[in-house]
Amino acid sequence: SDHQLEYPLSPDHMDWDKYYPTKTANQDVTVADIGCGFGGLLVALAPALPEKLILGMEIRVQVTNYVEDRIIALRQQHPGDYNNIAVLRGNAMKFLPNFFKQGQLEKIFFCFPDPHFKQRKHKARIVTTTLASEYAYVVRPGGVVYTITDVEDLHIWMRDHLQAHPLFERCSEEFEREDECAKIMYVNTEEGKKVERNKGSKFVACFRRLENPVV
Ligand code: SAM
Incomplete structure:
Protein backbone atom coordinates (compact mmCIF):
# COMPACT_ATOMS: atom_id res chain seq x y z
CA SER A 1 0.00 0.00 0.00
CA ASP A 2 0.97 3.66 -0.11
CA HIS A 3 3.26 3.70 2.92
CA GLN A 4 5.66 1.56 0.91
CA LEU A 5 5.52 3.82 -2.10
CA GLU A 6 8.54 5.93 -2.77
CA TYR A 7 7.94 9.36 -4.14
CA PRO A 8 10.05 12.51 -4.32
CA LEU A 9 9.45 15.44 -2.00
CA SER A 10 9.10 17.62 -5.10
CA PRO A 11 9.87 17.34 -8.83
CA ASP A 12 13.25 18.94 -8.14
CA HIS A 13 14.14 15.99 -5.93
CA MET A 14 13.61 13.58 -8.79
CA ASP A 15 16.74 12.04 -10.30
CA TRP A 16 15.67 11.22 -13.83
CA ASP A 17 19.17 10.43 -15.06
CA LYS A 18 19.01 6.94 -13.62
CA TYR A 19 15.85 6.23 -15.63
CA TYR A 20 17.01 7.64 -18.96
CA PRO A 21 20.63 6.75 -19.80
CA THR A 22 20.93 9.31 -22.61
CA LYS A 23 18.98 12.15 -21.00
CA THR A 24 20.50 15.58 -21.54
CA ALA A 25 20.45 18.35 -18.93
CA ASN A 26 17.69 20.33 -20.60
CA GLN A 27 15.41 17.34 -21.24
CA ASP A 28 12.33 16.66 -19.10
CA VAL A 29 9.80 13.86 -19.11
CA THR A 30 6.95 15.27 -21.19
CA VAL A 31 4.84 12.17 -21.90
CA ALA A 32 3.22 9.99 -19.23
CA ASP A 33 1.26 6.74 -19.47
CA ILE A 34 -0.75 6.40 -16.28
CA GLY A 35 -1.41 2.81 -15.21
CA CYS A 36 0.85 1.60 -18.01
CA GLY A 37 0.30 -2.08 -17.21
CA PHE A 38 2.71 -4.27 -19.17
CA GLY A 39 4.15 -1.38 -21.16
CA GLY A 40 2.86 -1.98 -24.69
CA LEU A 41 2.11 1.69 -25.25
CA LEU A 42 5.53 2.79 -23.98
CA VAL A 43 7.28 0.39 -26.32
CA ALA A 44 5.20 1.59 -29.29
CA LEU A 45 5.63 5.28 -28.46
CA ALA A 46 9.43 5.02 -28.05
CA PRO A 47 10.25 5.06 -31.80
CA ALA A 48 7.33 7.37 -32.63
CA LEU A 49 8.51 10.10 -30.23
CA PRO A 50 12.30 9.67 -30.32
CA GLU A 51 13.01 13.17 -28.95
CA LYS A 52 10.64 12.82 -25.98
CA LEU A 53 11.18 11.21 -22.60
CA ILE A 54 8.21 8.97 -21.90
CA LEU A 55 7.29 7.62 -18.46
CA GLY A 56 4.98 4.80 -17.48
CA MET A 57 3.57 4.98 -13.98
CA GLU A 58 2.20 1.77 -12.54
CA ILE A 59 0.98 0.95 -9.05
CA ARG A 60 1.56 -2.83 -9.03
CA VAL A 61 5.07 -3.88 -8.00
CA GLN A 62 5.37 -7.04 -10.11
CA VAL A 63 3.98 -5.34 -13.17
CA THR A 64 6.40 -2.44 -12.74
CA ASN A 65 9.30 -4.89 -12.43
CA TYR A 66 8.15 -6.70 -15.55
CA VAL A 67 8.12 -3.48 -17.58
CA GLU A 68 11.53 -2.53 -16.20
CA ASP A 69 12.97 -5.87 -17.37
CA ARG A 70 11.22 -5.49 -20.70
CA ILE A 71 12.84 -2.11 -21.30
CA ILE A 72 16.30 -3.36 -20.23
CA ALA A 73 15.98 -6.29 -22.66
CA LEU A 74 14.88 -4.02 -25.51
CA ARG A 75 17.84 -1.71 -24.89
CA GLN A 76 20.18 -4.68 -25.06
CA GLN A 77 18.61 -6.08 -28.23
CA HIS A 78 18.50 -2.70 -29.97
CA PRO A 79 21.55 -0.73 -28.88
CA GLY A 80 20.86 2.99 -28.94
CA ASP A 81 17.08 2.56 -28.93
CA TYR A 82 14.46 2.59 -26.15
CA ASN A 83 16.52 4.96 -24.01
CA ASN A 84 13.60 7.38 -24.01
CA ILE A 85 11.15 5.15 -22.11
CA ALA A 86 11.12 4.22 -18.44
CA VAL A 87 8.72 3.00 -15.79
CA LEU A 88 8.31 3.76 -12.14
CA ARG A 89 6.05 2.50 -9.44
CA GLY A 90 3.66 5.11 -8.20
CA ASN A 91 0.10 5.95 -7.32
CA ALA A 92 -0.87 8.53 -9.90
CA MET A 93 -3.96 9.46 -7.93
CA LYS A 94 -1.90 10.72 -5.04
CA PHE A 95 1.55 11.86 -6.00
CA LEU A 96 1.54 13.17 -9.56
CA PRO A 97 2.57 16.75 -8.56
CA ASN A 98 5.49 15.28 -6.61
CA PHE A 99 6.90 13.93 -9.86
CA PHE A 100 5.95 16.60 -12.40
CA LYS A 101 6.28 20.36 -12.35
CA GLN A 102 3.42 22.59 -13.37
CA GLY A 103 2.94 22.37 -17.13
CA GLN A 104 5.68 19.77 -17.57
CA LEU A 105 3.67 17.24 -19.58
CA GLU A 106 2.70 17.50 -23.25
CA LYS A 107 0.74 14.28 -23.32
CA ILE A 108 -0.83 12.10 -20.64
CA PHE A 109 -2.47 8.75 -21.42
CA PHE A 110 -5.17 6.88 -19.51
CA CYS A 111 -5.55 3.58 -21.30
CA PHE A 112 -8.17 1.11 -20.17
CA PRO A 113 -8.17 2.33 -16.56
CA ASP A 114 -9.83 0.14 -13.96
CA PRO A 115 -13.59 0.68 -14.39
CA HIS A 116 -14.69 0.44 -10.72
CA PHE A 117 -18.17 -0.52 -11.83
CA LYS A 118 -20.05 -0.14 -8.56
CA GLN A 119 -21.56 3.25 -7.83
CA ARG A 120 -19.85 3.55 -4.44
CA LYS A 121 -16.47 2.83 -6.10
CA HIS A 122 -16.81 5.56 -8.72
CA LYS A 123 -14.79 7.96 -6.58
CA ALA A 124 -11.86 5.56 -7.00
CA ARG A 125 -11.85 6.18 -10.75
CA ILE A 126 -8.71 7.73 -12.22
CA VAL A 127 -10.64 10.70 -13.60
CA THR A 128 -12.63 12.72 -11.09
CA THR A 129 -13.30 16.45 -10.79
CA THR A 130 -10.45 16.83 -8.28
CA LEU A 131 -8.01 14.75 -10.30
CA ALA A 132 -8.93 16.61 -13.49
CA SER A 133 -7.55 19.74 -11.80
CA GLU A 134 -4.37 17.88 -10.97
CA TYR A 135 -4.02 16.75 -14.58
CA ALA A 136 -4.63 20.35 -15.70
CA TYR A 137 -1.79 21.37 -13.38
CA VAL A 138 0.81 18.95 -14.77
CA VAL A 139 -0.23 19.24 -18.43
CA ARG A 140 0.84 22.40 -20.26
CA PRO A 141 -1.56 24.59 -22.22
CA GLY A 142 -1.85 23.02 -25.66
CA GLY A 143 -1.07 19.57 -24.25
CA VAL A 144 -3.38 16.59 -24.66
CA VAL A 145 -5.08 14.10 -22.33
CA TYR A 146 -5.73 10.80 -24.13
CA THR A 147 -8.30 8.32 -22.86
CA ILE A 148 -9.43 4.95 -24.15
CA THR A 149 -11.62 2.27 -22.60
CA ASP A 150 -13.86 -0.61 -23.60
CA VAL A 151 -16.35 0.23 -20.86
CA GLU A 152 -18.86 2.67 -22.28
CA ASP A 153 -20.06 3.83 -18.88
CA LEU A 154 -16.47 4.71 -17.92
CA HIS A 155 -15.94 6.45 -21.26
CA ILE A 156 -18.98 8.64 -20.60
CA TRP A 157 -17.76 9.29 -17.05
CA MET A 158 -14.26 10.36 -18.13
CA ARG A 159 -15.60 12.39 -21.03
CA ASP A 160 -18.14 14.24 -18.88
CA HIS A 161 -15.67 14.98 -16.07
CA LEU A 162 -12.95 16.26 -18.38
CA GLN A 163 -15.40 18.17 -20.57
CA ALA A 164 -16.88 19.87 -17.52
CA HIS A 165 -13.44 21.10 -16.48
CA PRO A 166 -12.80 24.72 -17.53
CA LEU A 167 -9.20 23.93 -18.55
CA PHE A 168 -10.02 21.07 -20.92
CA PHE A 203 -14.05 4.31 -26.94
CA VAL A 204 -11.54 7.11 -27.43
CA ALA A 205 -11.72 10.65 -26.05
CA CYS A 206 -8.94 13.25 -26.20
CA PHE A 207 -8.86 16.62 -24.52
CA ARG A 208 -6.78 19.71 -25.21
CA ARG A 209 -5.43 21.59 -22.20
CA LEU A 210 -6.58 25.20 -22.65
CA GLU A 211 -4.61 28.35 -21.85
CA ASN A 212 -4.82 29.56 -18.28
CA PRO A 213 -7.41 32.31 -17.99
CA VAL A 214 -6.04 35.83 -17.67
CA VAL A 215 -6.78 37.22 -14.20
N1 SAM B 1 -2.88 0.75 -19.66
C1 SAM B 1 -2.62 -0.68 -19.70
C2 SAM B 1 -3.24 -1.27 -20.94
O1 SAM B 1 -4.05 -0.59 -21.57
O2 SAM B 1 -2.90 -2.41 -21.28
C3 SAM B 1 -3.13 -1.39 -18.42
C4 SAM B 1 -4.60 -1.33 -18.17
S1 SAM B 1 -5.05 -2.12 -16.63
C5 SAM B 1 -6.72 -2.52 -16.86
C6 SAM B 1 -5.05 -0.75 -15.49
C7 SAM B 1 -3.69 -0.54 -14.86
O3 SAM B 1 -3.68 0.63 -14.04
C8 SAM B 1 -3.28 -1.69 -13.95
O4 SAM B 1 -2.00 -2.15 -14.34
C9 SAM B 1 -3.26 -1.06 -12.56
O5 SAM B 1 -2.32 -1.67 -11.70
C10 SAM B 1 -2.93 0.38 -12.87
N2 SAM B 1 -3.36 1.36 -11.86
C11 SAM B 1 -4.55 1.39 -11.21
N3 SAM B 1 -4.62 2.44 -10.39
C12 SAM B 1 -3.44 3.11 -10.50
C13 SAM B 1 -2.91 4.28 -9.88
N4 SAM B 1 -3.62 4.96 -8.99
N5 SAM B 1 -1.68 4.68 -10.24
C14 SAM B 1 -0.95 3.98 -11.15
N6 SAM B 1 -1.41 2.87 -11.76
C15 SAM B 1 -2.64 2.43 -11.44
Missing part, protein backbone atom coordinates in the same frame (compact mmCIF):
# COMPACT_ATOMS: atom_id res chain seq x y z
CA GLU A 169 -11.76 20.96 -24.26
CA ARG A 170 -12.61 17.82 -26.21
CA CYS A 171 -10.53 17.38 -29.37
CA SER A 172 -12.20 16.97 -32.74
CA GLU A 173 -13.27 13.56 -34.04
CA GLU A 174 -10.68 13.99 -36.74
CA PHE A 175 -7.93 14.45 -34.14
CA GLU A 176 -9.11 11.40 -32.22
CA ARG A 177 -9.03 9.38 -35.46
CA GLU A 178 -5.92 10.78 -37.15
CA ASP A 179 -3.49 11.90 -34.43
CA GLU A 180 -0.40 9.70 -34.54
CA CYS A 181 -0.42 8.98 -30.80
CA ALA A 182 -4.17 8.35 -30.72
CA LYS A 183 -3.67 5.76 -33.47
CA ILE A 184 -0.83 4.12 -31.56
CA MET A 185 -2.92 4.10 -28.39
CA TYR A 186 -5.80 2.46 -30.25
CA VAL A 187 -3.81 -0.67 -31.13
CA ASN A 188 -0.77 -0.97 -28.90
CA THR A 189 -1.82 -1.54 -25.31
CA GLU A 190 -2.09 -5.07 -23.94
CA GLU A 191 -5.62 -4.41 -22.73
CA GLY A 192 -6.59 -3.02 -26.13
CA LYS A 193 -5.30 -6.16 -27.82
CA LYS A 194 -7.39 -8.28 -25.49
CA VAL A 195 -10.48 -6.21 -26.35
CA GLU A 196 -9.64 -6.64 -30.04
CA ARG A 197 -9.43 -10.44 -29.67
CA ASN A 198 -12.79 -10.46 -27.89
CA LYS A 199 -14.29 -8.22 -30.58
CA GLY A 200 -15.15 -5.57 -28.01
CA SER A 201 -15.59 -1.84 -28.60
CA LYS A 202 -12.97 0.81 -27.90
